[in-house]
Structures are given as C-alpha cells and as structure tokens.
Amino acid sequence: EDKVVQSPLSLVVHEGDTVTLNCSYEVTNFRSLLWYKQEKKAPTFLFMLTSSGIEKKSGRLSSILDKKELFSILNITATQTGDSAIYLCAVEGGANSKLTFGKGITLSVRP
Amino acid sequence: GAVVSQHPSWVICKSGTSVKIECRSLDFQATTMFWYRQFPKQSLMLMATSNEGSKATYEQGVEKDKFLINHASLTLSTLTVTSAHPEDSSFYICSATKEGTGPEKLFFGSGTQLSVL
Numbered sequence: 001e002d003k004v005v006q007s008p009l010s011l012v013v014h015e016g017d018t019v020t021l022n023c024s025y026e027v028t029n030f031r032s033l034l035w036y037k038q039e040k041k042a043p044t045f046l047f048m049l050t051s052s053g054i055e056k057k058s059g060r061l062s063s064i065l066d067k068k069e070l071f072s073i074l075n076i077t078a079t080q081t082g083d084s085a086i087y088l089c090a091v092e093g094g095a096n097s098k099l100t101f102g103k104g105i106t107l108s109v110r111p
Numbered sequence: 112g113a114v115v116s117q118h119p120s121w122v123i124c125k126s127g128t129s130v131k132i133e134c135r136s137l138d139f140q141a142t143t144m145f146w147y148r149q150f151p152k153q154s155l156m157l158m159a160t161s162n163e164g165s166k167a168t169y170e171q172g173v174e175k176d177k178f179l180i181n182h183a184s185l186t187l188s189t190l191t192v193t194s195a196h197p198e199d200s201s202f203y204i205c206s207a208t209k210e211g212t213g214p215e216k217l218f219f220g221s222g223t224q225l226s227v228l
Binding site: 004042104 | 120152154204216
C-alpha cells in the first residue's frame with residue numbers, strides 16, 4: 001500500500017525563523033511528489049518534484065527531492081504569519097498514477 | 112489559472128437525509144474529477160475518481176451506494192451522500208485535472224463542510 005508520512009505533524013515558530021518540513025514516502029511506480037499549502041479550504045499548489053537533487057524555489061520557499069532515500073523537504077525561510085497553514089505532501093504513483101496524501105503539517109507562525 | 116467551484120461550502124442536515132455536493136470546472140473541461148474526504152487533522156483521503164460519461168471508480172472501503180457520484184458533463188460532477196449519519200460529518204473536497212497543464216496537476220474546489228445532526 002502506498003504511504004506518505006509527514007513530520008512533524010505540527011510546528012510553532014516565530015516570525016523570521018526558518019522551518020524545514022519533511023515528507024517520506026513508499027509508493028510503487030513513483031512519478032512525482034507535490035507540495036500544497038492549505039490555508040482555509042482549498043489546497044494551493046506549491047511545487048512538483050520529479051528529479052532528485054534539483055531544488056525548486058519560489059521566493060522564501062524551496063523544496064528538494066531525494067529519490068534514493070525516498071523523501072522530500074520543504075524549506076521556508078524568514079517565516080511570516082501568512083505562512084501559517086497546513087502543508088500537504090502528495091505522491092503520484094501506483095497503478096493508476098493517483099495521488100496519495102500525507103496527513104499534513106500544521107505550521108503556526110507567531111508574530 | 113483554472114477555477115473549480117464547489118457548492119455548497121457548508122451544509123447542516125438531519126440524520127437520514129441526503130445531501131448533494133456540486134463540483135464545477137468553470138473555465139476548462141475536466142474529463143476526470145476526484146472526490147476527497149478530510150477529517151480534522153487528517154490527510155485528504157481519496158474517495159473516488161469520477162470520469163465523464165462513465166461510472167466512478169471507488170477506493171477500497173468507500174460505499175458506492177452511500178456516496179453516489181455523477182459526472183454527466185465535462186464541467187460538472189456531483190457527490191450525493193445518501194441517508195447521511197453523524198459519522199459522515201466531514202470536509203469533502205473535489206479536484207479536477209486540466210488537460211495540458213504543467214506542474215499544477217490538480218485544481219481543487221473550496222470544499223464542503225458537512226455536519227449531520
């Protein structure tokens with residue numbers, strides 16, 4: 001059974017801190033790993049990773065994938081209160097290329 | 112960007128009644144839509160894959176007679192929770208794939224919070 005495990009499950013930091021969110025996975029026929037930010041309702045897309053070692057970057061957020069060790073990290077530097085959200089990791093794979101989501105990491109950034 | 116509209120955003124109903132949730136792709140045709148369920152502090156759990164013009168594919172453990180899915184057009188999929196009970200109370204969210212998109216593979220609706228009394 002495909003599995004995606006995120007850690008930590010929740011995190012509280014102060015503005016300006018740097019955080020690292022982890023995602024490990026076990027999936028057959030891996031195709032891609034995606035990160036989403038879920039603030040209130042609908043998750044919004046952050047990154048899609050398919051190759052090991054290539055960092056994707058968007059502003060203060062960056063992410064990288066290690067296909068040998070089967071994990072990805074999402075880094076957020078100089079955190080702001082607006083970064084408070086649930087961060088979801090999903091892996092595309094399996095027989096039907098479906099997405100399997102992790103439980104999400106609840107990040108709270110205090111002023 | 113593509114927009115997926117989900118309605119209603121929240122609904123309260125009595126036990127035993129049925130509730131219909133709509134998911135529309137507003138500016139693109141979605142041959143495939145997905146229905147998820149999310150409990151508090153839990154992951155999005157895929158319930159079923161909805162393909163236009165054909166029967167939905169349900170995930171293991173999801174009762175197809177209880178969660179009726181209809182994908183009658185390329186822009187609309189509906190999920191009907193039949194004879195709802197308190198244990199069906201959850202956040203339901205749909206998503207749709209847009210053909211030809213790049214990395215942003217899925218477009219999510221804003222979700223429906225269902226509370227069954």
